[in-house]
Amino acid sequence: MSSEADGWNKVLWERQPFPDNYIHPHSFLSSLRRNPNFKPYTYWPLVLLCCAITQHLATIFTFLAVFVRLKERWLDARVLLWVSIVSFFGGYAMYEILSYSNPVRGAFTRSNTIKSSLLVFLALMGLSPVLRTLTAATSSDSIWALSACLFFLNALLADYSSMKPLRQERLTSVLSMNAAISSSVVLASRLPDDLAVFALVLFAVQLFALFPILRHQLQVTPQVAQILFTLTLCVLSFALTLPLSVSVAYLYAGISITVTFVAPGVLVWAQKYKNEIRGPWDVAVPRLN
């Protein structure tokens, strides 16, 4: 150990001429490092990253608007069905175009995708009579409450990161998708006829299971495209919600603006409280070849 100017050594095997509570002024806490990995956030890049959250909220509110319309029979179930099928093909085409530039390694070949989507389609068609009577014994109020909780869970746990996980999905993103699908099944069981149930659940599977995959790919496109896309989605969902209930529409607009603009500001402000302490007492991370 290097010996200090006054002869104090940071060793334990030698009895030093200093008392046991002597604290050497220079070497005490000299190996403490504060915030060594600190990369401060800047505002506008954070706002861009928050677009993913805004898109997700937009999809949730679009879904809710569609559900209310189906329930009040203002929207024909067949129209919704065709919209779902067309948007599935449209979305898949966009995914293929985008993944040309950055291919995603995976075991999903084209034929696998077609086969599994056909399987899901037919399975949902067969299950929709069962799903319609799923919550017959529950009152509507508990359904609204349950659905709200599940959508909240979905928004909280969704995977907003910009890199598609090449390994196994994290547990929270699987949980969030499950929450969304359960919520939509529970809502769909309030609908009057089988076709409406089928259309809604298919729409939900598309929005909450397949759209996040597309969103991951979209996050590597240039910034202007992302911003335009986010804006389109928000305007669409706002327009769909407005005729149904003005207060909910404005509430949604408020939440969107808070999440996109105010929350990054708060995070940037809170950076000054960051106090990460590193020192020789930390558990070392072994580096293996």
Add this chain to the structure above:
Amino acid sequence: MISDFFHPNVGGVENHIFMLSANLIRRGHKVIVITHSHPPDRVGVRWLLPGLKVYYIPFPAIASSATLPNYFMFLPYFRVIIAREHIHLIHAHASLSSLGQEAILHAHHLGVRTVFTDHSLFGFEDAASILTNKLLAAALKNVDAVICVSHTGRENTVLRGQLFEMSEDSSALVVRPNVYVIPNALVAEQFTPATKPVSSETIYIVVLSRLAYRKGIDLLVATAPRICSAFPNVNFIVGGDGPKLNDLLQVRERHLLQDRIELLGPVRHRDVRDVLVRGSIFLNTSLTESFGIAILEAACAGLYVVSTRVGGVPEILPRDMISFAKPEEDDLIRALSEAVAIVSKGQHDPLEAHQKVKNFYNWGEVAERTEIVYDAVVKSEQKDLWTRMQRTMELGPFAGPIYTIILVVDCLFFLFLEWLMPRHDLDFVQMHWEHHNFRHVVQ
């Protein structure tokens, strides 16, 4: 001595408490130990050699011998035991021991001084550490002295427990003057080197530890095959058990090293010396270590040590008895090669190493240094209740009021107990084990 961790459990803290108590008794003090009971029948009052009275309080242990943090249930027992034994000072051990921290809280009611010893290093990031550190800071606000077992341990404890105070001229925060560093020690007679020298054709590397991630077994698994192929005369002896045993078995099979790596399974403490003297090099790959008593035991038995440079390990031995490596596979290979070269050339003398370690660390010296701390504590002024409450309120906007309320309710509970079980009704201890009385009677 108050701690959750005491015999019949075996471990570093337990051994430390016992040896320190034994040496303090030898210096003429009266020492008792308070700890929690062990099922089925280790409860009540027991005596251990050499005249150490142990109180086993009937609290259940939840995980690895630690009890639940309850702030008031210990007070009745504590008050009665301390009053009847005429205790002047309590010494709490281990930051995970809730008995110790509660004792520090209760001690001032009876006018008893407090000392705390911290044995381990903790991080700051994960949820368990954040909670434990907050509890520790609350307990250490009003303690009279803190002892740490290494300089790194002292830095860690000061940061975790926020042991800072305003300096006299109120200009800056300085560390409190009552934080001491007193290292652990070992009984050198239990770890004597081999009487006849080990053969120099084969060099044995001994690894004795719990086989867990924290002990860096991943590094051992990565380096063992490379060392075995680079040095055909080097073999490994691995003792201990744990979750990573499978990894070691797998690497042994994959590289066909069954005759080069010997796995001993769990080794009892009294057999440790016999395992150690079979080898010439001791390898420690821990990822965190506040003192490293296993390293000292190996050095005392005459082995050359190779260790990862973590925690308090760089402070315990001089450079000619230990080789350091970063916790990386390549650096560990470099350090092991260096050690093998030193041992093959015969540059390391086991008997000399044993003598050196015997002089560096012995329990008598530790007891003497601890006595100096006790002296300073007893001579210093006891803080009154109002100062304690003010100091506790400094903990923060949420923790401060909560802990002050706990302190006040503790006082009220104490007053209630004084009324319920008055002091004059207590059964005071008149006689204690005194060694010279025993000698006098026997002769």
